[in-house]
Amino acid sequence: MNRAPGRTRPPYARRARGAALALALTALCALTAGCGDDGSGGAGDKGAEGKGKGHLTFWDNNGGVRTDVWKKIIKDFEAANPDIHVAYVGVPAESAQSKYDTAIQGGGLPDVGGVGTATLAEIAVQDALEPLDDRLADSPLNGQLSKAMLDSVRAAGGGDRLYSLPTSANSGTLWYRTDLFKAAGLEPPTTWSKFYKAADALSDPGSNAFGFTIRGGEGSIAPALDAMYGQSGITDFWRDGSTTVDDPANVKALERYVALYKKDTPSADVNNDFKKMVAQWDSGRIGMLSHNLGSYQDHLAALGAGKFRGLPNPTLDDGTRVQVSNPVDGLGLFKSGKNKAAAWKFIEFAASHESNSAWNESAGSLPANTEAAQDSWIQQAEATRLAADALDDGTVRIVQLPYYLPDWNTISKADNEPAFQKVLLGRMSVKDFLGTLADQLDKAQAEWQEQHG
Template sequence: MSRRGPLPGLRSRLTAASAVAVAACLALAGCGGGSGGPSGGKGEITFWDGNASASGTPVWQQIIREFQNRNPDIKVKYVSFPIAQAQQKYDTAIASGGTPDVGLMSTSLLANVAGQQALDPLDDRLAGSPLNGRLSPKLLELVKAAGPDGKLYELPQTTNTGIVWYRSDWFKEKDLKPPTTWNDFYTAAEKLTDAGNNRFGFTIRGGAGSIAQALEFAYAQSGIPTFWDASGRTTVNDPRNVAAVEKTVALYKKNTPSADVNNDYLKMNAQFDGGSIGMMQHNLGSYIDHQKALAGKFAGTPVPPSPDGTYVLLSNPVGGLSVFKKSRNKDAAWKFAEFVSGREMNDLWNSKVGQIPANTESATAEWVKGNTTLETAVKVLNDPQTKIVQMPYHLPEFNAITKAESEPLYQKVLLGQMSAKDFLDRLAAKLNEAQAKYKQRRGD
């Protein structure tokens, strides 16, 4: 899954334009109140893949073929669209009553979709499934925390984690240690920079998707283990996070290209794979691109631990399948979701895309051991000492706050037009307001 979800649509807007929503839904293949068919785990189901990609789509098609071979009484109708459209597609379908039977979900989308009472809780189904006890407890916890009421509205399949990718050949040339500590990281950023020869130690993500990465570096350096403090207010603007953001931003134009202020993932990735960058911050999802461009010349390590040696990781979206409430064939929809998170298909999907499997048996498979970066990431994620800072995906406003509202402000910080403290204070104020509204809605 790509890091973070798209901006959530608001149900009120869709309701106000219900005629448009219905028309749009009818125009989308596979929409129309579930695919029907007989209940009892037979018939046809519609599956929406809301993260269509050149690498992922063929894997889903292979999984579907295998599922149908083993379940000849069930036909899976496959509908795919890019992740940037996922929230809009789901919101439109919910407003018109034309949801699929089962859909690819992410914890970054879950609060909004489940909050509209569009999904079935899966707790009881999992309790009676052979999968019970075979899925990562941490990922199950993250999925439940992302929903509106602590129930399981998504069966985990995969997740990601922050990685510092680095040019191992450059490090060898300069006799540098891999960036497994913050001191090593900042030392390397300085020593790898040779601006006259268009070589820079690091590349900052200043454009789309920048806030999640800025916060990931902040919490990892500060060591603050929770997004909310004991009083219920966000820790985003804690002085330790402010200091960490200031330190990262100080690299801009000194050890990074000046064009980084507009960097989205694609631009950042192109710079690294093109040979002008020594280190980049992303996640496991970019492994395949680096392997194609830099095989044997790069390596990756989890984002370094905090000063006391504890890993503090910002939660990445957990991907998986959700069963929609309006499905007329929930048993078959669940059977497909269960199949996807089973050992064999979890191996297939995650080995192809290079991500962390939700299935604990898959996490110890040989294919994981063959990818040193992934193996290390799995160990760090599953280490009992590792702290996971749960991003507040439960807030319907979260994506809007951290994207459309905050990304332009972070660019001002990079350009020296706003202080890191002012930026984080404004972000904190928005998050505290959204959290207060959330608690009010719940009656807390």
């Protein structure tokens, strides 16, 4: 792989040190009685299996957004298990990781918590999560969960163990304005060729009309990678020990994609996160938006039924569809819990058909439970149904992003979101951007492999 010349970077801090720090702090607390204890400990505390009843603490890692449906699931669980009480704690998504880190170091972890693949590695590397493989093997859920989601969770944990039971996944979706497409006589953007044709045809900057809106602000890297791999057709993130992000085919694909900026997209896109991007699409004359299933209700409220559709990511002209892995949400069982048997009952209940269906219907996400994925609400929600069908029938080739790297979030956010803005503004070449990104990823991967043998 070609790398950007002259670009060096200090080695990433090894997150494994976090585990040692957590152990040291836990020991210090035990010796000095300097830390409170709510029944759960921190990393290194092995907890206990318990008697399958009593009190549990559950942390919702997207508190405030799905609070109502979680409280309904908890109410149903307690009705079915009257000897178990679940205390709900809503944690805002933006602060969930820091709250987990603080609890790992100082004690106070919950029995069960929401743990998605995007943050799983940072928790697992601190030895805070119980592997769930054996429990799932002995569970009625065995064989009822999406293989693709199980694979993504295992990949996020390093490839061997299941550190979170998957409950849902999002999916990259190309939303398009059916009214604008019909007026222009355009075919649905099912392929990348049709996508670029529509982006040009629907753009008239002088009239404030654009074919596409591109994400240039916070959270820009994953959709850029999705568009890049989707066009290049490359299906492996690593090849011969190096990342493929700077493969010449990917460079060419991203160059074509970013060339849309200001020509077929609004200039404000360079600073737009998903909220601004979605609001702009819902209120303006923009033909297409690449987001995910979660924005459906926003579009419905703003545009009304019949004026838009959501499709899985475009295919190549030969029908090949490639997309990067989307974060899979799930439930983790913490090692420090004193009532693991009861906690596992709650996890099983939440991932069962009825509960998993109810949660995902409220979120508009893809259920991990394969029976829930056949429920009527999915058949009526076209974008979700199409995404589920593509995932289940094996027509999508998934490029697994390296969520297992403890430094993935740093690399894909703080380190490179500002650089991607420079690319959009013409201040950095795509080749240099991807070369620098590849260099950082290769260093992080080498460090991870050194730690894990």
